[in-house]
Amino acid sequence: EDKVVQSPLSLVVHEGDTVTLNCSYEVTNFRSLLWYKQEKKAPTFLFMLTSSGIEKKSGRLSSILDKKELFSILNITATQTGDSAVYLCAVEPLRGATNKLIFGTGTLLAVQP
Amino acid sequence: ETGVTQSPTHLIKTRGQQVTLRCSSQSGHNTVSWYQQALGQGPQFIFQYYREEENGRGNFPPRFSGLQFPNYSSELNVNALELDDSALYLCASSPTSEETQYFGPGTRLLVL
Numbered sequence: 001e002d003k004v005v006q007s008p009l010s011l012v013v014h015e016g017d018t019v020t021l022n023c024s025y026e027v028t029n030f031r032s033l034l035w036y037k038q039e040k041k042a043p044t045f046l047f048m049l050t051s052s053g054i055e056k057k058s059g060r061l062s063s064i065l066d067k068k069e070l071f072s073i074l075n076i077t078a079t080q081t082g083d084s085a086v087y088l089c090a091v092e093p094l095r096g097a098t099n100k101l102i103f104g105t106g107t108l109l110a111v112q113p
Numbered sequence: 114e115t116g117v118t119q120s121p122t123h124l125i126k127t128r129g130q131q132v133t134l135r136c137s138s139q140s141g142h143n144t145v146s147w148y149q150q151a152l153g154q155g156p157q158f159i160f161q162y163y164r165e166e167e168n169g170r171g172n173f174p175p176r177f178s179g180l181q182f183p184n185y186s187s188e189l190n191v192n193a194l195e196l197d198d199s200a201l202y203l204c205a206s207s208p209t210s211e212e213t214q215y216f217g218p219g220t221r222l223l224v225l
Binding site: 102 | 117144146148153154155156157158161169171201203207211212213214215216217218219221
């Protein structure tokens with residue numbers, strides 16, 4: 001059965017700290033891995049990763065995928081209170097024409113001033 | 114803002130009732146997916162519609178059904194509501210069934 005596991009489940013840091021969020025997965029016929037940020041309701045898209053070892057960056061956020069070890073990390077440097085959210089990792093299996101996403105339970109990040 | 118809208122924002126129903134949730138996809142997107150997110154959990158895939166046809170379904174019973182209209186907006190219908198149906202229902206649209214999905218703000222359903 002396809003599975004996505006995120007760790008830690010929750011994390012409390014202070015502004016300015018650097019955090020690393022982990023996502024491991026088991027999926028038949030991997031297509032891509034995606035990271036989303038969920039603050040109140042709508043998950044907002046951060047990154048899509050399809051190739052191993054290629055870092056994607058957006059400001060203070062970066063992410064990388066290891067398809068051999070079946071995991072991805074999301075790094076946030078110089079954290080700010082606005083980074084407080086649930087970070088969701090999702091995997092998209094290559095299965096027919098449906099791009100359904102399989103999500104982990106998320107990591108709740110709280111950034112204290 | 115992703116351009117994906119959902120209505121209503123909140124809804125309270127009682128067990129056994131039926132509910133219809135609505136989603137307007139982002140302009141130019143012909144694929145709509147629905148997810149259920151229970152409290153403290155990640156979203157679970159319900160089904161996907163592509164050009165008005167169901168294009169894949171997750172592990173949900175038949176009382177969860179949907180529609181997609183010619184303008185690519187979509188409805189999720191749930192019959193015979195159960196307490197465990199209480200959740201945030203998210204709609205996501207994508208330009209095709211093979212591209213990144215963008216989520217709407219969701220509808221929070223409470224079943225009493």
